[in-house]
Amino acid sequence: MLYLAKSNPRETIQEHTDKLLENYNILKDIYPNLEINWDILKLACIYHDLGKMNSKFQKKLKTGKRDKDEVAHNILSIGFVDTKRLKDIFQIDEIRVLLQAIAYHHERGEYDLEKFEEELDLMKEEIKNFVYDKIQIESLKKPSIKYFNNSRIREKENEELFYKYIMIKGLLNRIDYAASSDIKVEIENVFLNKSLDSWREKKQVKWNELQVFMGKNQNENVIVVAQTGMGKTEAGLRWIGNNKGFFTLPLKTAINKIYERIKDEIIEESYSEKIGVLHSDTYSEYVNLNEDDLDIENYYTKTKQLSMPLTISTLDQLFNFVFRYRGFEPILATLSYSKIVIDEIQMYSYDLIAYLVLGLYYISRLGGKFAILTATLPEFLLDIMKEEKISFKRAERDFINEKVRHSIKIEEKEINAEDIIEKYNKNKILVICNTVKKAQEMYQKLIDNNIEKVELLHSRFIKKDRKVKEKRITELGKIESKDYGIWVSTQIVEASLDIDYDLLFTELSDLNSLFQRMGRCYRKREFKEETYNCFVFNGGEKKCSGVGQVIDRDIFQFSKDILKEVDGKIDEKKKLELINRVYSTEKIKDTKYYELIKKNISYVKKIDDYEKSKTEVRNMFRNIESVTIIPKKIYRENKIEIDENLEILEKVNQKDNSAEERKALRREKELAKIEILKFSVSIPYYAFKNGTYDEMIKINKYEILYIFDCEYSKDVGVSFKNKKNKIDPFDC
Amino acid sequence: MKAIRIKLYQNMVNYKIPSSFQLKETYPLPPYSTVIGMVHNLCGYKEYQEMKISIQGKYHSKVNDLYTRYEFKNGMEFDKGRHQLQADKFGICRGISTVELLTDVELLIHIIPENQDLIEEIKNSLDFPKIFPALGRWEDLAVIGEVKIVEIFEEELEEDLSLGDNYSVYIPLKMIKDGKIMLLGNGNKTSNQGTRYKLNKNYKKKDYGRNRVIRKWNKVEVVYSSRVLAVENEKILLDSDKKIVFAV
Numbered sequence: 001m002l003y004l005a006k007s008n009p010r011e012t013i014q015e016h017t018d019k020l021l022e023n024y025n026i027l028k029d030i031y032p033n034l035e036i037n038w039d040i041l042k043l044a045c046i047y048h049d050l051g052k053m054n055s056k057f058q059k060k061l062k063t064g065k066r067d068k069d070e071v072a073h074n075i076l077s078i079g080f081v082d083t084k085r086l087k088d089i090f091q092i093d094e095i096r097v098l099l100q101a102i103a104y105h106h107e108r109g110e111y112d113l114e115k116f117e118e119e120l121d122l123m124k125e126e127i128k129n130f131v132y133d134k135i136q137i138e139s140l141k142k143p144s145i146k147y148f149n150n151s152r153i154r155e156k157e158n159e160e161l162f163y164k165y166i167m168i169k170g171l172l173n174r175i176d177y178a179a180s181s182d183i184k185v186e187i188e189n190v191f192l193n194k195s196l197d198s199w200r201e202k203k204q205v206k207w208n209e210l211q212v213f214m215g216k217n218q219n220e221n222v223i224v225v226a227q228t229g230m231g232k233t234e235a236g237l238r239w240i241g242n243n244k245g246f247f248t249l250p251l252k253t254a255i256n257k258i259y260e261r262i263k264d265e266i267i268e269e270s271y272s273e274k275i276g277v278l279h280s281d282t283y284s285e286y287v288n289l290n291e292d293d294l295d296i297e298n299y300y301t302k303t304k305q306l307s308m309p310l311t312i313s314t315l316d317q318l319f320n321f322v323f324r325y326r327g328f329e330p331i332l333a334t335l336s337y338s339k340i341v342i343d344e345i346q347m348y349s350y351d352l353i354a355y356l357v358l359g360l361y362y363i364s365r366l367g368g369k370f371a372i373l374t375a376t377l378p379e380f381l382l383d384i385m386k387e388e389k390i391s392f393k394r395a396e397r398d399f400i401n402e403k404v405r406h407s408i409k410i411e412e413k414e415i416n417a418e419d420i421i422e423k424y425n426k427n428k429i430l431v432i433c434n435t436v437k438k439a440q441e442m443y444q445k446l447i448d449n450n451i452e453k454v455e456l457l458h459s460r461f462i463k464k465d466r467k468v469k470e471k472r473i474t475e476l477g478k479i480e481s482k483d484y485g486i487w488v489s490t491q492i493v494e495a496s497l498d499i500d501y502d503l504l505f506t507e508l509s510d511l512n513s514l515f516q517r518m519g520r521c522y523r524k525r526e527f528k529e530e531t532y533n534c535f536v537f538n539g540g541e542k543k544c545s546g547v548g549q550v551i552d553r554d555i556f557q558f559s560k561d562i563l564k565e566v567d568g569k570i571d572e573k574k575k576l577e578l579i580n581r582v583y584s585t586e587k588i589k590d591t592k593y594y595e596l597i598k599k600n601i602s603y604v605k606k607i608d609d610y611e612k613s614k615t616e617v618r619n620m621f622r623n624i625e626s627v628t629i630i631p632k633k634i635y636r637e638n639k640i641e642i643d644e645n646l647e648i649l650e651k652v653n654q655k656d657n658s659a660e661e662r663k664a665l666r667r668e669k670e671l672a673k674i675e676i677l678k679f680s681v682s683i684p685y686y687a688f689k690n691g692t693y694d695e696m697i698k699i700n701k702y703e704i705l706y707i708f709d710c711e712y713s714k715d716v717g718v719s720f721k722n723k724k725n726k727i728d729p730f731d732c
Numbered sequence: 733m734k735a736i737r738i739k740l741y742q743n744m745v746n747y748k749i750p751s752s753f754q755l756k757e758t759y760p761l762p763p764y765s766t767v768i769g770m771v772h773n774l775c776g777y778k779e780y781q782e783m784k785i786s787i788q789g790k791y792h793s794k795v796n797d798l799y800t801r802y803e804f805k806n807g808m809e810f811d812k813g814r815h816q817l818q819a820d821k822f823g824i825c826r827g828i829s830t831v832e833l834l835t836d837v838e839l840l841i842h843i844i845p846e847n848q849d850l851i852e853e854i855k856n857s858l859d860f861p862k863i864f865p866a867l868g869r870w871e872d873l874a875v876i877g878e879v880k881i882v883e884i885f886e887e888e889l890e891e892d893l894s895l896g897d898n899y900s901v902y903i904p905l906k907m908i909k910d911g912k913i914m915l916l917g918n919g920n921k922t923s924n925q926g927t928r929y930k931l932n933k934n935y936k937k938k939d940y941g942r943n944r945v946i947r948k949w950n951k952v953e954v955v956y957s958s959r960v961l962a963v964e965n966e967k968i969l970l971d972s973d974k975k976i977v978f979a980v
Contacts, residue, residue, distance in 0.1 A: 110919060113894075144892050144964040151917020151925065 001129040003053050006180070007061040013049055014132045019179035020045040021134070027175065030188045031337050035367065036167045040094055043081075044101045044172045046135050051076025053126045054119055071119045072109020077102050079120045079140045083147050092146060093161055099148040101169040105176060107326045107613075111150040117142055154609045155324070162609075163366055170333025174305065177330075181301045187273055189242050189309035196237055199266045207238070210399040214239040214371070221364055221392040223372045223382070226399035227572050228519050232373045233258060236341040237266070239371050240310070244338040247312045248319075250347040252279050253470075254495055259285075259312040276303030278313035287670045297663050306334045315352055316621050319359040323617040324609040336366035344495055345374045345381075346512045350593055353381070354600030355621065361388050375519070376512050376576065378583035380594065388601070400572035405522040407569045409532035413540040415507050417445035423503060423535075424451065426484040428476055430501040432517050433490055434509050434546035436460055440716055443488045453485035459492050460718040462634055464678040474499055479525070493520055500524065504534045507544040509551045511559040511582045515575050527569070536563065554591040558582045627688040630679045630697070630705050631712035638679055642697070648672035649699060673699055680705055687720050733884045735844040735979075736855050737971060738876060740865075742837040744795070745872040750932070756799070756831040760956055761787050761902060762867055764980065765932040765949075767841055770867050770874070775850075775857040780934055782846035784979040788901035789839035790958075794832060801829035839867075840899065842977050844884060855879055882971040884979075893962040893976060900958040902931065904980040908955060912966045913978075916959035926957035933980070952980050 005016035024045050028038060051057070051073035060066050078099045086095055103111070120140045127137045155162040178185035200207065207215065210226050214235040222239070226232055236247060249255045259277040267274050272294060277285050282303055286296045302308055318335065321328040340363065348356060360370050370392075385392065411419070415438075420431060433439040436458045443456040457469045473487050477499025491509070493499070494516040504521035508514060518534050527533055538544065538560050547556045562578055581587070588594045612620075635642065649672050653662055676699065693706040711719045747759040747766055764785045772781070802817075803825035810816060810823035817824040845854060858865075858879045867874040895901060903926075907913040915925040931954055935947035962968045962976050969977040 111916075113916070142892070145914040145916060145961040146911070146963050146965075149914055149917050150919055152919075 003058065003126070003130060004061050005049055005052055013052055013130075014134075016049060016179060017046060017132070017134065019182075020048070020175050023175045023178045023185040027171065027185050030186050034167070034337055036164070036171070037090075037094055040090065040098050041168055041171055043086075044098055044105075044168055045175060047077055047080055047098075048102050048105050048172060048176065049073065049077060050080040050130075050135075050137070051078075053130060054123050055126070056119075069115070071112070071115050072106065074106045075103055075109045075111055075116065076119055076123070078143055078148055079116070079123075080137055081143060082138065083141075083143055093164070095147045096153065097161065097165045097168050099143055100153055100165055101172050103148065104152075104169065104326075105172055111148075113142070152610050156609075166329045166366070167333050167336065170329035170331070173327075173330040174334065177305050178307065181305065183298065183302050183305060183307055185305075186244070186307055187302070187309050189240075189244055189274075191242070191267075191274060192237060192240060192245075192310065193242050195266050195268070196234065199234075207234075208399075211235045211238050213395060213399070215241075217393065218243075219369070221360075221370050221390075222395060223374075223377065223392050224395045224399065225374060225377045225576065227401065228375050229524050230399050230401075232343065233262065234266075236343065236371060236373055237262070237310075240339045240341065244334075245310050246318060246335070246338055246340045247310070247343065248315050248340065249312070249343050250315065250352075251495060252281060252314065254344070255279055255312050255314060256285055262310075262312070272299045272302075274308070275310040275312070276308035278303055278306075278311050278317045280314075280317075283670055284674050287667060287674065296667060306331070315348070315356065316618075319355050320617050320621045322355050322358040322362065322604055323607055323612055323620070325612040325614050325617040326610050327614055332362060332366065335363045335368045337368065339369045339371070342370060342372045343374070345372055346376050346378070346516065347495055350596040351600050354597050354604065357381075357384055357388055357390070357597075358601060358604055360385065361390050364390055364392075376515060376579045378512070378588070379580050380583055380585040380588045383585040384597065384601075398573075398576055400576065402571065403526045404569050404571045405525065405527050406518050406534050407527055407529075407532045408518075408534045408536060408563075408566050409568075410563050410566065411535055411537045413537060414542060414544070415442065415505065415537040417442060417449060419535065420446065420486065420505050421449060421451060423505075424486065427502040428481075428484055429486040429503045429505065430493070430499075430517075430520055431486060431488040432493065432504070432506040432520075433488070434507045434544055434550055436490055436717070438507065438545040439488050439490050440719060443716065446486060446488070451486065453483075455485065455487050456716060457487060457489045457493070458717060459490065460681055460683060462631065462679050462681045462712070465714055465717075466681075470497065473497065477501055477520070491517070493517075498523070502533065506534070506536055507546075508536050508538040508556065508560060508563070509544065509546065510555045511562070511579055513551075514559065515579070532568070538563065552591055552593040555582070555588070555593060558587060625685045626682040627685055628677075628680050628682045628703070628705055629688065629693070629708035629710075631681070631718060632694065632707055632709050633712050634679050635707045642676055642679065645672040645675045646697065649676075676705070681718055683708070683710075683718060691720065733844065734848055734851050735842045735882050735884050735971065735977070736851060736858065737878075737880045737882045737975075738839075738841045738843070738858060739878040740839050740841070740867070741875040741877060742834075742839075742867060742872055743875075744797075744833045744835055745837055745868040746831050746833055747868050754829060755796075756829070758794075758832045758834055758868075759929070759931075760791070760834070760900060760927075761789055761839070763929075763931040763933075764902075764952060765934065766867060767843075768934060770865060771843060771854065771858075774861050774863070774865055775854055776862070781850060784842075784844040784846070785933075786842040786844075786901075786978040786980070787839065788895060788899045788978065789837060789841075790897070790899050791834040791838070792836035794834055796830050797833050798828050799831045801827050803827070838897075840975065842882075842884070842971065842975075842979060844977075844979055851881060855881055882973065882975075884969060884971055884977055886967045887970050888967050889962055889964050891964045893968065893970075893974070895958075895960055895976065898958070900956060901960055901976075901978055902929070902954040902956055902980075903960065903978055905953040905955060907978065910966075912963060912968055914961055914963050915955070915957050916961060918959075925959065926955040929954050929956055954980070 003013045005011050005013045024042055054076055056067040056070040057073050081099060083095055123140055127140065130137065153161050153165045175185050208231060210230050211234055215238045218239055218241050249258060255277060263271045263275055283300050286300055318331060321331045363370060420429065431442055433442055439456060439458050443454060446454045457473055461469060474497060475481060476483055476485055479500050491513060494513060499520050500523040501521045504518060506517050514536065522533055547553060559582055562582055649669055651665060653665060691709055693708045695707050697705040699705060746756055747762045749757040749759055767785050767787060768783065808823050810818045810821055815826055817826055843854060845851065858876060865874040865876055866872050903913050917925055930951045932949045933952050935949045937945050938948045939945050969979060971977055
């Protein structure tokens with residue numbers, strides 16, 4: 001008799017389990033030294049789906065209808081485990097881990113003893129017909145409460161056991177998912193060292209000090225300060241070497257750029273077996289690659305299942321396991337044998353810093369390695385990490401060069417158009433304000449003064465316009481460009497844009513972000529003149545825009561005070577020294593910012609293991625306070641195109657569609673979605689609440705676009721009719 | 733070793749939690765002292781006879797009822813204008829208050845007297861009580877269903893053994909610590925299982941002089957739970973009908 005594990009495509013329990021064992025062997029071959037009990041993991045693979053033998057499940061596969069009395073197969077499977085025999089081979093705790101891993105390999109079903117035993121009785125007939133060369137099933141039995149008591153293994157009760165459980169359960173999940181989606185659970189990294197070497201030969205460069213340091217310290221957790229332009233990406237890759245690696249960055253745009261750069265410059269061939277990009281829009285990114293030979297579906301699955309040797313990712317895709325939500329185990333188990341590079345740490349807000357610290361604790365505890373590469377390092381963060389008992393090696397020296405690139409003039413007043421106009425003189429000028437509103441005002445003033453070649457870039461342009469603008473700001477920002485102009489912007493240019501302007505006019509936010517902004521001016525050039533190239537407006541008597549909301553009040557004040565001693569040329573060493581003084585634990589510990597980090601850490605720690613669901617955590621983690629809209633005007637102008645794409649989105653698969661047709665439809669839909677999203681922009685939630693919308697568009701089950709009533713122009717972006725609003729912390 | 737096993741039924745009953753006054757709260761099962769008191773009363777013992785007790789059972793629901801509450805205040809003089817009873821020159825306040833009552837209580841109690849010669853005598857007093865049996869308050873009648881002398885012995889379990897009949901039980905903490913008894917969790921929800929009580933068992937009188945004699949209670953730590961299993965391969969006390977004995 002045939003017992004099915006899956007109906008589409010049809011697969012028996014035996015076939016499915018065989019696939020798991022194949023993947024088990026792949027994993028064991030690549031990582032034979034993992035500190036787990038391989039025999040237990042193998043048993044978990046063999047037993048995990050046997051519960052599917054029950055007639056109610058089999059009926060469900062055939063008819064598609066669920067029997068209300070069905071006991072979840074993951075729970076039933078534990079009835080097959082012959083604890084009487086196993087107890088002579090394994091310790092009680094190991095059998096506990098085994099049963100827990102099986103029972104919770106899906107997060108569904110209840111362990112109701114009566115129903116469970118009834119179902120087991122019914123299955124006694126089935127096991128007689130079930131033939132499988134990997135296992136002999138003699139009898140079915142409710143496991144003793146000492147092996148399974150329907151109460152999860154928790155960190156507070158038994159830390160060691162908790163970690164053992166995470167590994168077995170997490171790897172069982174990984175192997176199971178891989179078997180189900182016909183991919184390999186792991187693709188071994190055997191290429192990176194070689195790729196880097198041939199890249200170096202091609203470029204005819206030597207590894208610089210930073211890159212040498214990282215190569216030497218491959219087996220350590222390291223924290224390194226390195227200036228922009230020191231080849232941090234290559235340094236990170238060298239540290240990863242021929243190991244499974246993750247590279248995390250804060251912004252999707254930055255991630256896509258690094259991904260594309262590594263893929264094109266360093267990896268070159270068969271990249272879809274080597275490197276992946278992981279964030280909420282992975283699929284779009286892969287569709288956008290526009291490669292006909294690429295099996296997007298397969299590539300996407302491999303990336304999502306964390307099977308790729310190298311993955312460039314956002315923090316939220318990896319680190320939400322710190323909440324220990326139901327089903328968190330596969331990520332942490334994977335990271336336990338991976339190496340994680342954390343870049344641009346200064347960009348993370350207080351809540352993400354908290355998650356990061358906790359995540360690093362768990363990862364290093366379970367055997368994973370991390371490297372923090374950053375342009376500036378707030379000292380207090382090191383102390384927090386020490387408090388959390390994370391061990392790491394801090395590079396003895398910072399990797400900076402001697403070149404003087406900047407000369408700062410502190411202006412004791414608010415940012416204003418006159419000063420900019422005076423210095424324009426056909427230079428390339430970058431003006432950075434703390435908030436969108438301020439940037440729009442500045443832009444308007446410059447326009448009112450009939451200044452030529454003024455443009456504006458901030459986060460409130462529809463995607464299509466923003467993309468054009470980003471391209472234009474980058475074009476002008478290239479050293480080779482002989483053109484001139486003024487770009488007014490916000491902190492969105494702080495990272496990810498590789499631009500080089502002649503003069504910077506900026507509002508003061510905090511020191512960290514100021515130095516990031518200065519990185520967009522004289523990015524690699526040396527500044528040899530006796531004048532200034534960075535003008536920092538500290539607001540004078542008043543505060544700069546966004547202080548108290550976007551920017552911590554105290555840290556703003558510290559930055560303002562310390563900058564009083566700066567006038568004229570400043571080198572990298574001096575910058576780091578100032579940063580160390582402003583962000584020392586002593587100084588920061590009384591700020592609200594610090595308190596928020598500490599509070600967040602202890603909040604997350606207090607959450608019970610398995611208390612939250614994955615969805616809850618996803619929303620908490622991203623702290624989503626924005627809404628995606630299409631401005632009414634834009635919608636009207638592009639209604640025909642939008643409607644055409646909406647029609648595509650409404651298409652559904654027919655029953656007799658082949659796998660190929662299904663793939664094609666998904667791709668078509670994804671493209672349609674991208675087309676629609678080109679007209680969208682995300683706005684802060686408060687602004688959305690204060691406005692009105694006419695209708696909404698459903699992209700899919702989860703994503704909705706509102707046709708929002710607001711002003712929009714290609715030059716200024718979204719501006720709201722209602723002006724009385726407070727500034728949102730994420731409005732930049 | 734032998735024990736007397738009683739099955740009894742009560743319609744509405746309060747096993748008062750000692751520190752509850754304004755609302756008389758009830759334990760979910762009678763505490764040891766209450767059971768020991770009933771046995772001693774029915775047998776007419778004037779001195780404490782050392783005995784071990786095991787209590788399990790269930791109730792259908794819980795209701796609140798009114799009762800007449802008397803309040804004695806030290807040195808309170810009788811005041812005609814108030815709602816008081818007169819006791820000589822003192823006044824006793826009288827009013828109403830609330831009492832929790834368990835309904836349709838079913839209990840299975842094991843009594844193991846240390847002096848095993850008392851077995852027959854105790855059984856006899858329970859079979860033919862001299863006065864009406866009550867457990868809890870004096871008005872909480874106990875309908876004794878079955879009284880049986882059973883053999884008690886330790887057995888190594890082949891597999892887990894449950895209480896059956898949806899019973900709950902007071903588990904002496906030691907049995908949990910020794911791993912003989914385990915509680916079933918409730919999936920993802922919380923890690924807490926059962927309710928912990930410190931129950932009165934027996935007392936010794938302590939003389940503080942000047943006519944002040946105070947009862948010093950021997951308290952027993954237990955966990956009250958319904959999701960209880962005796963663990964396989966462990967040595968567990970059972971009676972001749974394979975009922976688990978939680979003697980303390």
